[in-house]
Amino acid sequence: MNHLSRASAALALAATAMLIPVSAQRTPSPAPTFQVDPLWPKPLPNHWILGSVTGVSVDAQDHIWLVHRGMDSLTARTEAGIGTNPPTAESCCAPAPPVLEFDRAGTLLSSWGGAGEGYVWPRTPAGIAVDAKGNVWIAGIAPATNGTGQAAPQPGDAQVLKFSRDGKFLLRIGQSDNASNTALKGPAGFAIDTTAREVYVADGIENRRVVVFDSETGAYKRQWGAYGQRPDAAPASAYDPGKPPEKQFNTVSCVKLAGDGLVYVCDRRNDRIQAFKKDGSFVKEGFVSKSTLGEGAVWDIAFSHDPQQRFVYVADGSDQKVWVLRRDTLENVSSVGAGGRWPGHFYGVGNIAVDSKGNLYTGETYEGKRLQKFTFKGLDAPAGENR
Numbered sequence: 001m002n003h004l005s006r007a008s009a010a011l012a013l014a015a016t017a018m019l020i021p022v023s024a025q026r027t028p029s030p031a032p033t034f035q036v037d038p039l040w041p042k043p044l045p046n047h048w049i050l051g052s053v054t055g056v057s058v059d060a061q062d063h064i065w066l067v068h069r070g071m072d073s074l075t076a077r078t079e080a081g082i083g084t085n086p087p088t089a090e091s092c093c094a095p096a097p098p099v100l101e102f103d104r105a106g107t108l109l110s111s112w113g114g115a116g117e118g119y120v121w122p123r124t125p126a127g128i129a130v131d132a133k134g135n136v137w138i139a140g141i142a143p144a145t146n147g148t149g150q151a152a153p154q155p156g157d158a159q160v161l162k163f164s165r166d167g168k169f170l171l172r173i174g175q176s177d178n179a180s181n182t183a184l185k186g187p188a189g190f191a192i193d194t195t196a197r198e199v200y201v202a203d204g205i206e207n208r209r210v211v212v213f214d215s216e217t218g219a220y221k222r223q224w225g226a227y228g229q230r231p232d233a234a235p236a237s238a239y240d241p242g243k244p245p246e247k248q249f250n251t252v253s254c255v256k257l258a259g260d261g262l263v264y265v266c267d268r269r270n271d272r273i274q275a276f277k278k279d280g281s282f283v284k285e286g287f288v289s290k291s292t293l294g295e296g297a298v299w300d301i302a303f304s305h306d307p308q309q310r311f312v313y314v315a316d317g318s319d320q321k322v323w324v325l326r327r328d329t330l331e332n333v334s335s336v337g338a339g340g341r342w343p344g345h346f347y348g349v350g351n352i353a354v355d356s357k358g359n360l361y362t363g364e365t366y367e368g369k370r371l372q373k374f375t376f377k378g379l380d381a382p383a384g385e386n387r
Contacts, residue, residue, distance in 0.1 A: 030379035031324055031334040032304060032311055034360055036344035040373040041106030048096035049079070053363030053371055055128030055138070055189075056351040059165075063109060064102045064353065064361050066371055067128040067138055070095040073369070098125060099136065099167070104355060106373070112167035113138075119169050122157040127189035127202075127254075127351075131215070134165040139187040141205065158184040160201055162215075173199075173218040181211070182220045189254040189300065191263070193278070200255045200263060208236060208249040210265055210280070224280035225249055226267065239269050241290050246270055254300045258327070259309055269296035273312070273330055286330020292318050299350045303327065305358040305376075315352040315362060320345070322352060322362065322374075336360070336374060343372065 041064075044050075050066075051073035057065045074095060098113030098121070115121050122140025129137045140157025162171035174184035186205025192215055193200070199215040209231035211223040225231035225248055232248040239250060254266035262283060263276045271290050275283040289297035297316045304311035304327075312330070314323040320339030325332050337346050348366035355361070358376030 029326075029333060030381060032358065033377045033380045034336055034374035035377055036337075037106075037373045037375055038343035039106075041102050041371060042108070044096055044100075044108060047093045049074075049093045050369045050371065051095055052348075052365040052367075052369055053351060054124075054126045054141075054365055056353045056361050056363040056371065057128045057130050058353045058355045058361065059130035059134065060132060062104050062355045062357070063130075064104070064355070064371075065128055065130055065136065066100050066102075066351075066363055067098055067113070067125045068096070068100075068363075068369070069124060070098050072123065099128070099138070101165075102371075104357075104359070110166065116167075116169055119161055119172055120159075122159065122161070124157055127187070129190050129192060130165070131192035132194040135170065135192075136163045136165055136167075137161070137190055137192065137199065138163070139190065139201070141186050141188055143186070143205075158187065160184065160187055160190060160199070160213075171216075171218055173201075173213050181223065182213075184211075188252065189256075189266075191255050191257040193257055196278075200257065202252045202255040202265065204252040207231060208252055210252065210255050210263070210276075222280060224276070226274060228276060228280045228282040236269075239271065239293065239296065241271070241293075245272070245285070251296065253298070256301055256303070258303055259307070264301060264312070266298045266301055267296075268298050269294075271297045273298055273301065273314070273325075275330075284330065286325065288314050288323055288325070288332065289316060289319050292316070294318055297323075300352050302352045302354045302360070305354055305356055313352050313354065313360060315349045317346075317348045317350045317365065320347065320349060322346075322349065322360065344374070 051069040053068045055067040097111040101110040124142035125138050126141035127139040138161050140159045142157040160173040184203050185207045187201050188204035189202040191200045197215050199213050201211050203211050209223050209225050212221045236250045249267050250269040253268040256264045265274045271292050272285050272287045274285045295318050299317045300315040302313045303309040312325040312327045322336040324334040347368035348364045349362050350365040351363035353361045360374040362372045364370045
């Protein structure tokens with residue numbers, strides 16, 4: 001074979017070797033796809049409307065639960081006349097009770113919440129979870145106030161409350177505790193391990209830690225900070241995406257327990273998720289929309305409904321979308337939604353949950369004040385934003 005023939009053959013082989021692997025590498029991995037249901041949920045009775053939604057959960061019966069801030073988040077500018085006495089209009093409107101339960105079709109099944117015997121209802125409820133026994137957990141996150149003008153001082157909401165599914169008070173953790181390990185300061189979410197009788201609390205705004213209590217007695221068990229280290233009481237540093245990852249949490253806004261026993265923590269203002277073993281041993285971390293500043297990108301997470309929970313859904317109330325990550329690598333593969341008021345868009349999407357069929361449910365805080373359902377349509381090659 002002459003030099004020209006050998007060169008031609010080499011080029012052909014090189015071209016073949018280049019084409020096959022490059023084509024394989026560029027084939028996108030299938031990702032979950034969704035379609036918003038614009039008529040879900042069904043209209044509430046009694047002209048009820050929602051305030052800022054601060055917690056969404058799905059129970060073992062595929063009932064969807066939410067907690068919202070009600071009258072305290074309704075304003076004269078956006079909901080003029082609501083709740084006035086006497087009313088300023090005949091037909092509109094009243095804040096719904098703080099806790100609402102829907103079936104998968106969007107029908108309201110029950111509602112409760114507010115002041116009761118043996119506990120103080122949170123001024124600012126934040127986070128809701130329903131455990132395997134059907135008990136409903138709610139946190140309070142409002143800081144204490146000194147009082148200004150005519151306003152009286154207000155105690156903080158630093159507590160986690162446990163109720164039966166019909167609203168009977170069962171347990172309180174944190175509000176009156178003075179010991180350093182058990183005093184909560186801004187609990188924002190939780191996960192319940194029914195088998196181990198433990199509740200993991202994202203404690204969250206000031207303490208910046210994960211803390212674990214006995215779910216039956218409220219007794220303190222253990223705690224940890226970022227990378228499994230001892231929580232640091234020093235003020236959190238301002239997030240800078242150009243610097244090495246922070247060694248402590250900034251704002252711990254959620255904690256979720258995966259089926260394989262890994263504990264996932266939302267470090268919201270640091271734009272990251274960290275995963276741990278149940279004893280607090282650090283396993284891995286991943287960043288989401290790493291350039292996001294302000295309130296950060298990782299507000300809440302949920303896992304896909306398949307047995308392996310292959311995907312993590314991240315509610316990002318700053319970038320106004322839901323990110324879809326591979327759970328094994330925490331690599332972003334697609335996103336759902338965009339900023340806006342139309343169905344399928346978001347304003348302040350801060351909470352997310354998944355039912356047994358793979359459908360997503362999102363709650364919007366601030367002026368979003370909305371619960372939405374995104375119907376799971378199967379796996380497909382990601383093609384940008386799903387709506």
